[in-house]
Amino acid sequence: MSKFLIKGAVAVAMLAAGPALAEFPLEDKVTLVVPYSAGGGFDTIARIFAPAVEVALGTTVVPDNIPGASGTRGGQAVSRADADGYTIGIYNIPGLNVAEILGRELGFDLSSVTWIANLAQSKYGIAVVADSPIQTVQDLCNLDHSIKLSDTGTNSTSSITAVIAFNIMGCSIVNVTGYSGSNDTMIAVMRGEVDATLKPISSLAKYIESGDLRLIATLTEETVVEGVQNAADLGYPELAQFGLSRVIGGPADMPAEIVATLSAAFQIAAASEEVMAWAESTGTELNWLNAEDTTAMMAEISEFYLQYEDLLK
Amino acid sequence: MIKANSEYVPYSVRSIYPALAILALAAAVYFWSQSFGEVARRLPALVALTLFVLALMDLWTRTKLPGSELMRAFWGADFTRREMTHNPALKTELGLMAWIGGCFVGMALFGILPTMPLFCVLFTRIRSRRPLKQALIVGLIVLGFETFVFELMLDYELYRGLLFADGGLSNW
Amino acid sequence: MGFDALFSAGYEIVAGGSFLYLLAGVLLGLCFGVIPGLGGTTALALLIPVTYNMDPLAAMYLAGGVMGATSFGGSITAILLNTPGTAPNAATTFDGYPLAQQGKAGLAIGASAAASALGGLIGLFTLLLFIPLAKQIVLSFGPSEFFLLTVLGLTAIAVSVRGKLLRGLIAGCVGLIFAFVGADAISGELRFTGGVGYLWDGIPLVPTLTGMFAISQMIELALKGGSVADAEATPGSMKVTGVWAGVKSVFTHWPVLLRGSFIGTIIGAIPGLGGTVASFLAYSSTVQTDKDPDSYGKGNIKGVIAPEAANNAKDGGSLIPTIAFGIPGSAETALFLGILVLHGIDPGPAILLYHEREIYGLIVALTLSAVGASLLGLLLSRYLILITKVDVGVVVPVVVAISLTGVYVLDGRMADVILTLVMGVIGYLMIRFDYPRLTLVIALVLGETAEKSLHQVQLISDNQVLAYMFDRPISVILIVATVLTFLLPMVRQVMARRKMSPM
Structure with a gap:
């Protein structure tokens, strides 16, 4: 998507937001549902954004943790709320899309969620232990055994990405799942239990900086680190489609003005000093998208993963 | 702590029914676990089988069958150190x-x-x-x-x- | 270098305004630790929104105060009401509660407070010595060691439930079955959920712990009537005695204290499960090396000192993974790191390099808090112990009401309250029919890790599980320790019988 298009969309959203700002957030507080317990990644980004959105919106924004049932209980709570903009939520994408494709009962219809904004997106990278003889993905595929990778859960986004990505590249893998967090999966690489791991670049970065791990490829369109292969270098540009997104959405059929107001408020928040400074210090890749682009992105993501339905099951 | 009546063990506690209930639970878990995939059922089935065997032992110690005395002594399965010594209706x-x-x-x-x-x-x-x-x-x-x-x-x-x-x- | 940072962190607390935050944290932690159903995790989860507007260091001292104080708070109820606040506190019930029943709660609380404080200090100093090796320590524990550790933990508990080996093993198996409920960690397949979405993420620990201990114990007490402490043992008085004798007993039994602290620091350093296994291992090893193992479980003060020392020493050890890689070593440290992220500090492998101030601040806060909580506990013990002398007809409704509220507060789910009640009934049936509840709960705590690490070892070793384990020195040590823990009591039993039987 071109930068010009995004700028245009922002301008439209701002124009639409202008008059609506006066009427939508009247007295009530806005509840931002976080489908996980306090202290996790989704909770943190919600709590970082909340005060900045509060300023932009002129009303209180309260993050509300509704954990349970693998993050679907929070989504259910949002889908049941009135579509008046006072209850919105943050969604784990593509985790929920994949769960839906796998036939899990989410308890709400992902396609009827009103998408408001995309906050952040992480792309994936593949890393090996720093002193490993493996230099490229090709070396990894040429090992005398199936590539052993470490991951959290079988249905986690990174694990799904690993299964699909290495299938596209035609390499066979054994995904050792069950590690309790993405940090643990990287430590498993350092311990030498597994050959490599595929994780969001921002998570890998800490361990690459500290000299424990070495990046061998990034699933991105452009080169992120000099000398490290990107998706095009690998010969499979479609690999750049993988990513982990933190998306804001609301109940079905929210009025367009309210969506525009909220979306604009998140945009202002994303550009605010506090949020930018926080993102900088924690390596979070902010990537604000307006409602229209977020909706388009969601459709693309669903379609993309649907192609690999058989592989996932 | 140990009162005069602590030696008395009510029939319901000594009887074979607690062991039978656990036996039933073990069997149910075993058969339920057979509906899962290969990796997902491995340990549940193993634990259910172990539980089944242990419950059989428990049953044995509660009877007067030959060897039950020895089993009680070996497993420490008597009721001498009970947590709850009263017997409410x-x-x-x-x-x-x-x-x-x-x-x-x-x-x-x-x-x-x-x-x-x-x-x-x-x-x-x-x-x-x-x-x-x-x-x-x-x-x-x-x-x-x-x-x-x-x-x-x-x-x-x-x-x-x-x-x-x-x-x-x-x-x- | 470590000590410099330590002193400046200590100076900052005393000289700056941070001391007040630390004190507030200690009070809150002690309060949440004492109340069944609430605990360190609930306290920290509730604090996250509150700390948002604070200065990062103040937030950290508040959280550190809470973390250091809850474990002693949990021991108080373990002693007074047979209701451990968290899983690591459970080992204290073996001898602590019998003492309370005999009217010697003062002795137990005194010993527990002194052992906690000293154990905390010993844990801290061992931690400081090991900081340079932190990375190697974390890297030497893989899935193979985790699996063997859970086996060691379960063995230590099975032999600790003295005289109830068979029914203890049965309860342990049921606990493992409970642990299998929910999505399988390896394949993601849903098991034993019966279509209930609540069970997808497994049977949650806090409601289970609260139901199994608090609710079921209250049912038992209400049916028994009277008060916890035997009226005959303490005729007609509301006096509390023995607190100082308890404190002194820790110094008389210093080898027990040292062994407990040592086990706590070493085992506590293993991320995730260290704490629970440590306190049970400290208890079982104390029983096995004692001349008179039969005196335990009936109110032997050494049976309180060992797990209590291990319990607070482990807080130092549980920071090792955090120091090495910025990863949490316990549920509480996970929430603590969440607070750091909220304040723009990204925990990672370089955390000690870039955030020395925060890490040493936490170490100091934890230590001061453990000592502070013990002192506070001693001061308040007089009033706390009265609980054992009050008619249970008054204690029961209050504990039921507060613990059900606490369970709701954890995640704001009424379903948790239902689970608590179900577990309360199961727990009561277990007391009634003499099946030990402890093995069930601990098996639930360890079960998931046991299963997933075994499967991981299978995948990593291409199904050569045993060969892989015997190739790793730490795994071999753990196997030997497990065999010893299991065999020692049997050997002793056989020897004792040989002595007793007529020639």
């Missing part, structure tokens, strides 16, 4: 659970803040037969604690009850 047991069940129903319908102090007052007055004044003091302490710590200090909204909260059962 079933009616009393059910009555107490009804009290706690009632507390839950009140909590579900009217919310935590009114129910908990009321439960304490009623329980202390009616079941424990303490003076009304004492019961009221206990209720006030509980009300004060829950309001101060959760609602005021930590700014946490305690459950308001099905009658007063939006969303009904689906919010549980």
Whole structure:
């Protein structure tokens, strides 16, 4: 998507937001549902954004943790709320899309969620232990055994990405799942239990900086680190489609003005000093998208993963 | 701690029924686990089988079959160090659970803040037969604690009850 | 270098305004630790929104105060009401509660407070010595060691439930079955959920712990009537005695204290499960090396000192993974790291390099808090112990009401309250029919890790599980320790019988 298009969309959203700002957030507080317990990644980004959105919106924004049932209980709570903009939520994408494709009962219809904004997106990278003889993905595929990778859960986004990505590249893998967090999966690489791991670049970065791990490829369109292969270098540009997104959405059929107001408020928040400074210090890749682009992105993501339905099951 | 009546072990505790109940549980878990995939069923099936064998041992120690004496000694399966030495009547047991069940129903319908102090007052007055004044003091302490710590200090909204909260059962 | 940072962190607390936050944290932690159903995790989860507007260091001292104080708070109820606040506190019930029943709660609380404080200090100093090796320590524990550790933990508990080996093993198996409920960690397949969405993420620990211990114990007490402490043992008095004798007993039994602290620091350093296994291992090893193992479980003060020392020493050890890689070593440290992220500090392998101030601040806060909580506990013990002398008709409704509220507060779910009640009934049936509840709960704590690490070892070793384990020195040590823990009591039993039987 071109930068010009995004700028245009922002301008439209701002124009639409202008008059609506006066009427939508009247007295009530806005509840931002976080489908996980306090202290996790989704909770943190919600709590970082909340005060900045509060300023932009002129009303209180309260993050509300509704954990349970693998993050679907929070989504259910949002889908049941009135579509008046006072209850919105943050969604784990593509985790929920994949769960839906796998036939899990989410308890709400992902396609009827009103998408408001995309906050952040992480792309994936593949890393090996720093002193490993493996230099490229090709070396990894040429090992005398199936590539052993470490991951959290079988249905986690990174694990799904690993299964699909290495299938596209035609390499066979054994995904050792069950590690309790993405940090643990990287430590498993350092311990030498597994050959490599595929994780969001921002998570890998800490361990690459500290000299424990070495990046061998990034699933991105452009080169992120000099000398490290990107998706095009690998010969499979479609690999750049993988990513982990933190998306804001609301109940079905929210009025367009309210969506525009909220979306604009998140945009202002994303550009605010506090949020930018926080993102900088924690390596979070902010990537604000307006409602229209977020909706388009969601459709693309669903379609993309649907192609690999058989592989996932 | 050990009273004169602690040597007496009620029939229901010594009987074979607890062991039979566990035997049934083990069998049910084993057959249920057979419906899972290969990796997912491995350990549940193994543990269910182990439980089945252990429950059989338990059953054995509770009978007068040959060897049961030896089994009891080997596994330490006698009842000499019981945690609960009194033997309440079933009616009393059910009555107490009804009290706690009632507390839950009140909590579900009217919310935590009114129910908990009321439960304490009623329980202390009616079941424990303490003076009304004492019961009221206990209720006030509980009300004060829950309001101060959760609602005021930590700014946490305690459950308001099905009658007063939006969303009904689906919010549980 | 470590000590410099330590002193400046200590100076900052005393000289700056941070001391007040630390004190507030200690009070809150002690309060939440004492109340059944609430605990360190609930306290920290509730604090996250509150700390948002604070200065990062103040937030950290508040959280550190809470973390250091809850474990002693949990021991108080373990002693007074047979209701451990968290899983690591459970080992204290073996001898602590019998003492309370005999009217010697003062002795137990005194010993527990002194052992906690000293154990905390010993844990801290061992931690400081090991900081340079932190990375190697974390890297030497893989899935193979985790699996063997859970086996060691379960063995230590099975032999600790003295005289109830068979029914203890049965309860342990049921606990493992409970642990299998929910999505399988390896394949993601849903198991034993019966279509209930609540069970997808497994049977949650806090409601289970609260139901199994607090609710079921209250049912038992209410049916028994009277008060916790035997009226005959303490005729007609409301006096509390023995607190100082308890404190002194820790110094008389210093080898027990040292062994407990040592086990706590070493085992506590293993991320995730260290704490629970440590306190049980400290208890079982104390029993096995004692001349008179039969005196335990009936109110032997050494049976309180060992797990209590291990319990607070482990807080130092559980920071090792955090120091090495910025990863949490316990549920509480996970929430603590969440607070750091909220304040723009990104925990990672370089955390000690870039955030030395925060890490040493936490170490100091934890230590001061453990000592502070013990002192506070001693001061308040007089009033706390009265609980054992009050008519249970008053204690029962209050504990039921507060613990059900606490369970609701954890995640704001009424379903948790239902689970608590179900577990309360199961727990009561277990007391009634003499099946130990402890093995069930601990098996639930360890079960998931046991299963997933075994499967991981299978995948990593291409199904050569045993060969892989015997190739790793630490795994071999753990195997030997497990065999010893299991065999020692049997050997002793056989020897004792040989002595007793007529020639």
